[in-house]
Amino acid sequence: MLSNIRIVLINTFHPGNVGAIARAMKNMGLTNLYLVDPNDYPSDEATSRAAGAVDLLENATIVSTLEEAIGDCSLVIGTSARHRTFQLPIMNARECAQTVIPESKEHDVAIVFGRETTGLLNEEIAQCHRQVYIDANDEYPVLNISQAVQIVAYEIWMANQNQTQYDKNVAEYPRKKDMDLFYDHLEETLYGINFIVRNHPGKVLDKLHRFFNRSRPEKQELGILRGVLAAVQREAGLTDANNHPDKKAKSDSDKN
Amino acid sequence: MLSNIRIVLINTFHPGNVGAIARAMKNMGLTNLYLVDPNDYPSDEATSRAAGAVDLLENATIVSTLEEAIGDCSLVIGTSARHRTFQLPIMNARECAQTVIPESKEHDVAIVFGRETTGLLNEEIAQCHRQVYIDANDEYPVLNISQAVQIVAYEIWMANQNQTQYDKNVAEYPRKKDMDLFYDHLEETLYGINFIVRNHPGKVLDKLHRFFNRSRPEKQELGILRGVLAAVQREAGLTDANNHPDKKAKSDSDKN
Numbered sequence: 001m002l003s004n005i006r007i008v009l010i011n012t013f014h015p016g017n018v019g020a021i022a023r024a025m026k027n028m029g030l031t032n033l034y035l036v037d038p039n040d041y042p043s044d045e046a047t048s049r050a051a052g053a054v055d056l057l058e059n060a061t062i063v064s065t066l067e068e069a070i071g072d073c074s075l076v077i078g079t080s081a082r083h084r085t086f087q088l089p090i091m092n093a094r095e096c097a098q099t100v101i102p103e104s105k106e107h108d109v110a111i112v113f114g115r116e117t118t119g120l121l122n123e124e125i126a127q128c129h130r131q132v133y134i135d136a137n138d139e140y141p142v143l144n145i146s147q148a149v150q151i152v153a154y155e156i157w158m159a160n161q162n163q164t165q166y167d168k169n170v171a172e173y174p175r176k177k178d179m180d181l182f183y184d185h186l187e188e189t190l191y192g193i194n195f196i197v198r199n200h201p202g203k204v205l206d207k208l209h210r211f212f213n214r215s216r217p218e219k220q221e222l223g224i225l226r227g228v229l230a231a232v233q234r235e236a237g238l239t240d241a242n243n244h245p246d247k248k249a250k251s252d253s254d255k256n
Numbered sequence: 257m258l259s260n261i262r263i264v265l266i267n268t269f270h271p272g273n274v275g276a277i278a279r280a281m282k283n284m285g286l287t288n289l290y291l292v293d294p295n296d297y298p299s300d301e302a303t304s305r306a307a308g309a310v311d312l313l314e315n316a317t318i319v320s321t322l323e324e325a326i327g328d329c330s331l332v333i334g335t336s337a338r339h340r341t342f343q344l345p346i347m348n349a350r351e352c353a354q355t356v357i358p359e360s361k362e363h364d365v366a367i368v369f370g371r372e373t374t375g376l377l378n379e380e381i382a383q384c385h386r387q388v389y390i391d392a393n394d395e396y397p398v399l400n401i402s403q404a405v406q407i408v409a410y411e412i413w414m415a416n417q418n419q420t421q422y423d424k425n426v427a428e429y430p431r432k433k434d435m436d437l438f439y440d441h442l443e444e445t446l447y448g449i450n451f452i453v454r455n456h457p458g459k460v461l462d463k464l465h466r467f468f469n470r471s472r473p474e475k476q477e478l479g480i481l482r483g484v485l486a487a488v489q490r491e492a493g494l495t496d497a498n499n500h501p502d503k504k505a506k507s508d509s510d511k512n
Contacts, residue, residue: 215471
């Protein structure tokens, strides 16, 4: 079950941190490490700091974009300092673990950590469903990244040991890439009905992304929403009903 | 109160660990660091890893024996791997924190960490009142010392926050009756574009209700969603743009 939980590190700068994180993960039963475009890696320093967890480094998945790291995950959680609000639902590490454990029985879950100095970019957090922060001293709240991973992993381990407390029914959620297809379809439809102007979309699309990411439609609900969009396109004369919207070139929607 | 809790490190070998521990402590509101006969200290590596917690290093108390470090403490807790029993009462880190917080109101408390490779000697554990271990993966349970201090300090911080803080910003949400107007508008639009059949709506409307109620759109988001519905109606020729949908008789939507 813990194998469905992946730790995703974006643009790590110090390879020693990657090694320390591998050890911290293995100490807490996590094995699934994704590295997005790491600096200076592989490295002897990472191997040394990993100690008995070199196997995690050897099996780590190295990709060049965040999208590749989270595309097949149905729950994506971004880490952030406490007071940074992107207006996504935010949990502390303990609440996060209580959410992650039951969901990891059903589908893949990603917990994403940003760069050592600057954390996650807004456009990276925008790809997440939830945020997690670590309770800490307000006067000096920023942990070293390997310490932050250690605490998140520790809380996951603790929640997994006590999991009967958190058992609940988990809905079936779409994968990240299916949500992306929905967003493409939504955008195309909103252009088609002249709700937004191409090249001047303003903030409406961002706000709708944020709303739907926060809302986390279930798989069946997403199917209904896609059906609504297809019906709108059909009624507004935007598309041939037999032409699947995923395959439709965006320029088609300009035709009305 | 947290200033009555001291972290005692015995014979640390890597000065970088001392720096990482200073940072981990300060992140969790602990300030009181004792070093018993540290190797290669002070050191630039310790200062570098301490980041914003250099003040803890500068104020650390350096002594040559464990006795000097714990003499004035009324509760001394030694860290150990889980299965090492010295026939002292043993607690995990969470239980330890719940013991330490109330006691630290009354007297000084020490938490003692042993050497990186060999931990505490039996004669050192014999000077403790209690043992603490960190819950971890049985197949690889030994944490880096700075990670172990981080978790113990984190649990102390969490236990000290005996009330959860709900200081987050609360968004402006629509009133129930505004949500009802949205649902009317949605239903009317879905009939209009023939997504649902009047008198045979099936369960789709119920599912959409459930989705949007769970999602709790904020006031501004609801405005955008209403705008989308109005644009759909306009493009599909369902309504005069000047005719406010709230005031529109439902039978109008049958006209196409």
